Amino acid sequence: MYIDISEILSSKGKEITVSPELGLKDFHFGGVTYKVDECSAYELHISGGKSRIRISGHVDLQLSAPCSRCLDTVHISLSPEIDRSVDFDQVREGILEDINDICFMKEESLDTDVLVYNELIPHLPMKILCKEDCQGLCPVCGHNLNLGDCGCDRRSPDLQMSAIMDIFNSKQ
Ligand SMILES: [Zn+2]
Numbered sequence: 001m002y003i004d005i006s007e008i009l010s011s012k013g014k015e016i017t018v019s020p021e022l023g024l025k026d027f028h029f030g031g032v033t034y035k036v037d038e039c040s041a042y043e044l045h046i047s048g049g050k051s052r053i054r055i056s057g058h059v060d061l062q063l064s065a066p067c068s069r070c071l072d073t074v075h076i077s078l079s080p081e082i083d084r085s086v087d088f089d090q091v092r093e094g095i096l097e098d099i100n101d102i103c104f105m106k107e108e109s110l111d112t113d114v115l116v117y118n119e120l121i122p123h124l125p126m127k128i129l130c131k132e133d134c135q136g137l138c139p140v141c142g143h144n145l146n147l148g149d150c151g152c153d154r155r156s157p158d159l160q161m162s163a164i165m166d167i168f169n170s171k172q
Pocket residue numbers: 067068069070071072129130131134135136
């Protein structure tokens with residue numbers, strides 16, 4: 001969603017509070033697809049004037065993404081605090097301290113979805129796991145090992161690696 005901020009830019013001391021609609025339904029980052037299941041609160045305060053604006057606020061989101069081991073759905077709650085300021089003279093001249101700023105600024109409007117996306121990225125978990133000791137999927141039959149053993153003969157990755165090394169060495 002785009003918010004027109006031309007009025008804020010033209011009159012110093014002007015301030016608005018908005019509850020934008022979140023257009024972000026899903027997004028990709030680091031090879032993972034995140035789904036936005038719910039946005040329970042979303043408010044932005046935009047203030048400034050004289051070509052410099054400050055955007056602050058917060059957003060409460062419920063995301064879901066597949067567990068990196070068993071692919072089961074993992075629910076993630078994120079509530080990043082937003083606090084940014086942008087110098088529009090720099091935007092116009094194409095010089096910006098933070099390269100992220102240019103993405104959510106379009107002329108004299110603010111792309112709130114890109115703003116939120118930029119805020120979410122640093123808060124995403126390093127690794128998505130349904131639980132710390134997730135057993136993952138059986139590499140032979142694809143059975144979810146958290147639900148019990150499937151009885152397949154699974155050699156440890158170390159054994160598989162040493163088998164590969166044996167073949168490699170025999171060819172030397
Ligand atoms: Zn898992």
